[in-house]
Amino acid sequence: MDVPELLDLAGIFVFAVSGGLTAVRQRLDMVGMVVLAEITALGGGIVRDLVIGAVPPTAFTSVGYVLVPVAAAVLVFFWHPQVSRILPTVLLFDAAGLGLFCATGTAKALDFGLSPLHAVLLGVITAVGGGMLRDVLSGLIPSVLYDRQLYALPALLGAALVAVADVTGWHGPGVTAGAALLAFVLRVSAMRYGWRTPRPRGVRD
Amino acid sequence: MDVPELLDLAGIFVFAVSGGLTAVRQRLDMVGMVVLAEITALGGGIVRDLVIGAVPPTAFTSVGYVLVPVAAAVLVFFWHPQVSRILPTVLLFDAAGLGLFCATGTAKALDFGLSPLHAVLLGVITAVGGGMLRDVLSGLIPSVLYDRQLYALPALLGAALVAVADVTGWHGPGVTAGAALLAFVLRVSAMRYGWRTPRPRGVRD
Amino acid sequence: MDVPELLDLAGIFVFAVSGGLTAVRQRLDMVGMVVLAEITALGGGIVRDLVIGAVPPTAFTSVGYVLVPVAAAVLVFFWHPQVSRILPTVLLFDAAGLGLFCATGTAKALDFGLSPLHAVLLGVITAVGGGMLRDVLSGLIPSVLYDRQLYALPALLGAALVAVADVTGWHGPGVTAGAALLAFVLRVSAMRYGWRTPRPRGVRD
Numbered sequence: 001m002d003v004p005e006l007l008d009l010a011g012i013f014v015f016a017v018s019g020g021l022t023a024v025r026q027r028l029d030m031v032g033m034v035v036l037a038e039i040t041a042l043g044g045g046i047v048r049d050l051v052i053g054a055v056p057p058t059a060f061t062s063v064g065y066v067l068v069p070v071a072a073a074v075l076v077f078f079w080h081p082q083v084s085r086i087l088p089t090v091l092l093f094d095a096a097g098l099g100l101f102c103a104t105g106t107a108k109a110l111d112f113g114l115s116p117l118h119a120v121l122l123g124v125i126t127a128v129g130g131g132m133l134r135d136v137l138s139g140l141i142p143s144v145l146y147d148r149q150l151y152a153l154p155a156l157l158g159a160a161l162v163a164v165a166d167v168t169g170w171h172g173p174g175v176t177a178g179a180a181l182l183a184f185v186l187r188v189s190a191m192r193y194g195w196r197t198p199r200p201r202g203v204r205d
Numbered sequence: 206m207d208v209p210e211l212l213d214l215a216g217i218f219v220f221a222v223s224g225g226l227t228a229v230r231q232r233l234d235m236v237g238m239v240v241l242a243e244i245t246a247l248g249g250g251i252v253r254d255l256v257i258g259a260v261p262p263t264a265f266t267s268v269g270y271v272l273v274p275v276a277a278a279v280l281v282f283f284w285h286p287q288v289s290r291i292l293p294t295v296l297l298f299d300a301a302g303l304g305l306f307c308a309t310g311t312a313k314a315l316d317f318g319l320s321p322l323h324a325v326l327l328g329v330i331t332a333v334g335g336g337m338l339r340d341v342l343s344g345l346i347p348s349v350l351y352d353r354q355l356y357a358l359p360a361l362l363g364a365a366l367v368a369v370a371d372v373t374g375w376h377g378p379g380v381t382a383g384a385a386l387l388a389f390v391l392r393v394s395a396m397r398y399g400w401r402t403p404r405p406r407g408v409r410d
Numbered sequence: 411m412d413v414p415e416l417l418d419l420a421g422i423f424v425f426a427v428s429g430g431l432t433a434v435r436q437r438l439d440m441v442g443m444v445v446l447a448e449i450t451a452l453g454g455g456i457v458r459d460l461v462i463g464a465v466p467p468t469a470f471t472s473v474g475y476v477l478v479p480v481a482a483a484v485l486v487f488f489w490h491p492q493v494s495r496i497l498p499t500v501l502l503f504d505a506a507g508l509g510l511f512c513a514t515g516t517a518k519a520l521d522f523g524l525s526p527l528h529a530v531l532l533g534v535i536t537a538v539g540g541g542m543l544r545d546v547l548s549g550l551i552p553s554v555l556y557d558r559q560l561y562a563l564p565a566l567l568g569a570a571l572v573a574v575a576d577v578t579g580w581h582g583p584g585v586t587a588g589a590a591l592l593a594f595v596l597r598v599s600a601m602r603y604g605w606r607t608p609r610p611r612g613v614r615d
Contacts, residue, residue: 030402197440235607260463
């Protein structure tokens with residue numbers, strides 16, 4: 001297994017954990033946990049693969065992609081934090097998945113010949129897609145549309161780093177991992193320090 | 206028309222009825238009924254076909270797939286139960302669709318060369334996908350995430366039966382129909398007897 | 411740039427405005443506005459392109475498709491109506507997008523060889539898809555399922571006009587533009603005059 005695939009599986013794992021934790025928070029049972037874990041982990045990647053023409057999507061050709069979320073759900077089943085204090089953990093694992101997927105998603109799109117602009121768009125979609133599905137299915141407004149802190153922007157910057165590096169001839173797993181770390185740190189910092197982008201005039205908190 | 210296609214159309218019909226009934230329950234008009242019927246009936250199959258590379262999806266090459274949900278909506282328009290007592294009927298038709306689609310979906314994925322594991326995953330997706338779309342669009346939390354009774358598990362077992370039979374060389378419409386029946390009976394029994402899978406510790410009802 | 415592409419970009423622009431305005435109404439920030447604008451503008455077309463086998467979807471090969479929604483979001487950021495009076499403007503721009511996309515979506519499906527029936531289905535999906543995504547992600551029930559006025563029906567009639575014209579050998583951007591105008595006028599009239607399709611018996615307002 002090479003580094004890009006390892007990073008992708010890491011992203012699948014952490015997103016699956018965020019899905020499993022959200023299921024606990026919504027008081028779902030074991031099956032609901034597995035379902036939410038799978039959807040959060042694989043949703044964004046499936047859309048990306050369909051768009052770039054990678055059919056069947058990797059989720060349907062790799063055994064690991066299907067089983068890692070199950071393992072994550074099992075782990076969450078036994079070791080989840082107290083229900084009332086789950087949200088910060090969800091947000092942390094979600095940030096990790098955001099970082100990993102914006103990098104690996106952009107890299108894969110570039111490999112399939114998409115332009116840098118579109119590869120970045122796809123990297124962002126892969127990164128935020130799973131979380132959006134998880135939130136909508138749980139009856140929540142997706143984090144990506146919350147106005148309390150940055151969400152899509154860290155993903156955009158991580159994806160842009162991968163694309164810019166590729167354009168300047170600088171490739172490799174180191175770039176992908178570095179971009180993932182950048183996006184993760186930006187997202188966690190935004191949550192920690194309350195960073196926000198401007199609101200339209202006349203829109204109060 | 207052969208048996209698998211007949212079973213698929215039966216699944217489309219019953220899911221369309223569940224969509225039409227949900228529309229009545231939400232007090233929608235004729236158009237809303239047809240829209241919800243079409244989405245519930247065709248949603249899961251369209252996703253499955255895109256994933257296995259069957260493009261255009263059967264919904265876009267077969268006239269029956271498009272018109273059967275319209276017929277179902279018309280039937281529901283004239284013969285629906287009293288609004289306050291619709292939910293049990295929705296659940297019954299939804300269970301029938303779940304059973305039929307988890308079997309036909311898995312069979313089709315196997316025909317397209319997916320591994321048994323991935324064919325089962327796809328069968329479950331086809332089975333629960335339409336109901337999830339119906340519920341989310343109506344502002345409800347999808348049944349698949351309710352913790353009150355099994356939903357994805359009967360679909361998983363029906364799909365697994367088709368895949369295991371295929372691996373052991375046992376094919377045919379009889380297997381598909383049998384698996385559909387198994388999933389349907391399991392789902393109805395789970396609702397009737399309140400079967401549930403375990404919840405994580407610390408999560409009360 | 412030819413007329414069909416111009417009409418499509420016009421549809422993207424107006425749908426993006428409706429998405430940006432909805433974001434303001436939900437009190438989102440700049441990033442949320444861009445995300446909602448992009449999803450509303452491109453969502454329906456991406457699904458349509460995947461279904462007809464146009465991979466990658468035009469959204470991922472054209473720079474304009476990606477940047478026009480950003481421009482729309484910026485315009486909305488600076489020139490949006492007062493928050494409490496945004497909804498009528500959202501509905502107006504949404505009606506324009508509905509009209510444009512039901513026409514261009516059907517035309518594109520016909521170009522790709524789908525039958526008139528299925529091209530119409532796809533035109534309707536392209537037209538209502540973006541708005542559905544916008545509404546669901548904002549925690550709203552999609553307009554297409556509101557029972558207060560027609561939504562999918564104007565789209566269906568516009569799409570049908572394009573398909574019927576094509577079958578009778580009458581092609582061209584004039585037909586597409588005319589169908590778009592028809593659908594738009596029908597939708598606006600339905601809102602203005604409270605047109606509605608029948609409800610099932612026993613369903614009160």
